[in-house]
Amino acid sequence: MATIKSNETITDRLSDLSLLDQPPEILCPQRIVNEFKQVNICAPMVRYSKLPFRQLVSEYETHITFTPMILAQEFCLSSKARDSDFTTNETERGTFIMEESRSTPATHPSKRKIRGSLIAQFGGNNPLYMGHAAALLKNYVDGIDINCGCPQQWAYKEGIGSALLRKPDLVRELVRSIKGTCGEDFPVSIKIRIDDDLRNTSRLIKTAIQANVSMITVHGRTRRQASSHPVNLEGIKFAREEALSSHSNGNGEIPVVANGDIFSLEDANKTREFCGVNGVMSARGLQENPALFSGYDRIPLAGIERFLDLSAQNGFMFPLFHRHLADMLGPWFTSREEKKYFNMLSSPPSVIDFLEETYNIHPSPLPEIIF
Structure with a gap:
């Protein structure tokens, strides 16, 4: 109510x-x-x-x-x-x-x-x-x-x-x-x-x-x-x-x-x-x-998931896409090792896998994803 x-x-x-x-x-x-x-x-x-x-x-x-x-x-x-x-x-x-x-x-x-x-x-x-x-x-x-x-x-x-x-x-x-x-x-x-x-x-x-x-x-x-x-x-x-x-x-x-x-x-x-x-x-x-x-102290995980969808829909160069996510995930990382591991990821599939396994973030399926 x-x-x-x-x-x-x-x-x-x-x-x-x-x-x-x-x-x-x-x-x-x-x-x-x-x-x-x-x-x-x-x-x-x-x-x-x-x-x-x-x-x-x-x-x-x-x-x-x-x-x-x-x-x-x-x-x-x-x-x-x-x-x-x-x-x-x-x-x-x-x-x-x-x-x-x-x-x-x-x-x-x-x-x-x-x-x-x-x-x-x-x-x-x-x-x-x-x-x-x-x-x-x-x-x-x-x-x-x-x-x-x-x-x-x-x-x-x-x-x-x-x-x-x-x-x-x-x-x-x-x-x-x-x-x-x-x-x-x-x-x-x-x-x-x-x-x-x-x-x-x-x-x-x-x-x-x-x-x-x-x-x-x-x-x-x-x-x-x-x-x-x-x-x-x-x-x-x-x-x-x-x-x-x-x-x-x-x-x-x-x-x-x-x-x-x-x-x-x-x-x-x-x-x-x-x-x-x-x-x-x-x-x-x-x-x-x-x-x-x-008024959020950090972006909700739903917002990060939304960013994945918007990036896929509109097209985004991977280095910039990766950098944006590193910035947004900063307050969510639980250790330096986790942050370092994420920064070493080098492809859209590896980033998506990390987000799914670590934060249960699942972007909407699209027929084609171009970064």
């Missing part, structure tokens, strides 16, 4: 049930982050945030997902790059019942049924390639994001990623190029890191908003700070305040999403409260625990 939570009324429960039969609203990412509480986002992760993983996290309260960073120039010039760098399907976006963030009494929150969003992230510094690459994906995604924060040395040397943090005029050109090919109302966002000199962060945010950017994700570390360095929530809060003080682009407030050190739902909610944001983004936390936004 269903039970009513201590902070939930019978009216609330009936309202949720009535929404289940309604079609979901399809909103742009900016509106989702602005209009709803506790918006959860999967970060763009090189190699990792591909279709099977995005679909998995969407089944565990991740409302917006990002593709891995795609190199705009290569995507434009190479059909092989286009085939390997982007795949999607009709079911990868989740459907969620979400609570509105404003103008509702706490005792009777207003809820709506929403379809999640998919954002493609591009890396590049050439406006022409950026605009053309965005146009190629316009009809398959809900927005385009420009990577202005990748700290890897190769990206910096190529003049992309974090190399753009102190080039606000170039970022403006990149945004405007996408707007030129995709339309002024098409959502364009940027993902940045904070600068050692916050005046540079302020300048970049204000320039991007003037260019009609729709959302800004802020990773609370500088270009030179490793993931082991504590995230600077004050820096993210500063960025949010700068965005609030800038002029609106006519489509409402430009939301700031907080990114960095989100490893649990508690981390997410503490970050939301401190920074004053609705949206938080996780990378490494979701990598190990794709169910973290649903």
